[in-house]
Every structure is written in structure tokens, then in C-alpha cells.
Amino acid sequence: EVQLLESGGGLVQPGGSLRLSCAASGYIFSNNAMSWVRQAPGKGLEWVSAISGRGGMNTYYADSVKGRFTISRDDSKSTLYLQMNNLRAEDTALYYCTRDRGAAAAGNSDYWGQGTLVTVSS
């Protein structure tokens, strides 16, 4: 059974940093692209970032986070990361880790974690 377990969320001041992790299990992690999708309280889904699979390591970012967030993966640990720097109030959201159906980051997320909450506030 595919499972995705996010961690690392919390309360941080504006301008601060956090690193989110997503531990994957139940499949061969390296085969699939992975993504982060966020949802602000009471709002819709927003794609944040993606990284390709099968050793491609191509990375993609939404304009709203480009230059501040960095996505990475450690296939030996079956873990996805999101380093978030210079956080802003508008980054407050539930951050979901998702698995893409294939190795290319094409937006077809077939498995989702339960999310980790990031709150940016002073």
C-alpha cells in the first residue's frame, strides 16, 4: 500500500525557514515524479513544486515560490523534501506531498499524503 507521510510543518515568523519532509513507502520511490501542493485555509489547491523521477532530477516551481523554495529528493531514503526560505504570511497553508503517476512531473497525482500545516505569523 502506497503511503506518504509529511512532517516538518509548524509556526514560523515571516522571513523564517522550514524544511518539510515526506516519507514514502509501499512502492519503488525512485520510479515516480513527486510534487508539493498546498491549500490555504478555506481556499483551493495550489501547485507549488515538482521533481521528476527515474534519476531525472528536473525541478519545477510555481512563480509564487521560485527563488525561495527548493525541492529535492533522496531516493536512497524514499524521502521528498521542500526547503522553504524567506517565508511570507501568504505561504500559510496545508502542504500536501503527492506522487505523480509516472516519472515525468505532469500533474497526475495519484496518491496524496494527509498534509503538514505551515503557519507564517509573527
Add this chain to the structure above:
Amino acid sequence: QSALTQPRSVSGSPGQSVTISCTGTSSDIGGYNWVSWYQQHPDKAPKLIIHDVNMRPPGVPDRFSGSKSDNTASLIISGLQAEDEADYYCCSYAGSYTLFGGGTKLTVL
């Protein structure tokens, strides 16, 4: 990177059919066949119900179907059931990024 356009809400009675539209551009929906749809119940993670425009993952009822014409994708739900009441989001690949629609709240009357 503008969001895809969905109606804010749709409604239907049990047994009826509803269609949720999702409008983009030639750079996203119109340019690729990587359109997906997600169902989200309150306080739950989204669930993939359609991928690659019109493909259903295992376990998704065939009451759910998808289509695409030019820059608009559609989700059709036939034989509405009470448990279909949820938020629905479309999603499209756009080359170097991915876009979501703003979401549509489906109410089963």
C-alpha cells in the same frame, strides 16, 4: 501562471447528471492531454478521479467521466449520489509547471 477557470458551484438532484467545466488556454489544457480531476471531501486529502483527460483510476466508479475540447476540459458525473457532494478541482500540465482550477462545490440537492 493563471489558474484554470471553473464555476464556483453546481448542483443536481440524486440520479441526475452534472457537468463541471474547466477553461484554460492553448498553453495548458489545449496543449497537452495531461488533464486530471480531483475530488475533495471536507477535511480530507484530494482524491484523483480522472487522469489523462478521460482515464479513471482503479476503484473510481464509471459514473465519473472526463473529456476535452480545445482549451476546455469537462468532468461529467452521472447518476448523482449523496456521497458525490464535495469540491472538485481540475488540473493541467503547462510545460514547466502545473495549474489547478479554483474548485467547484457540488451540492446534491
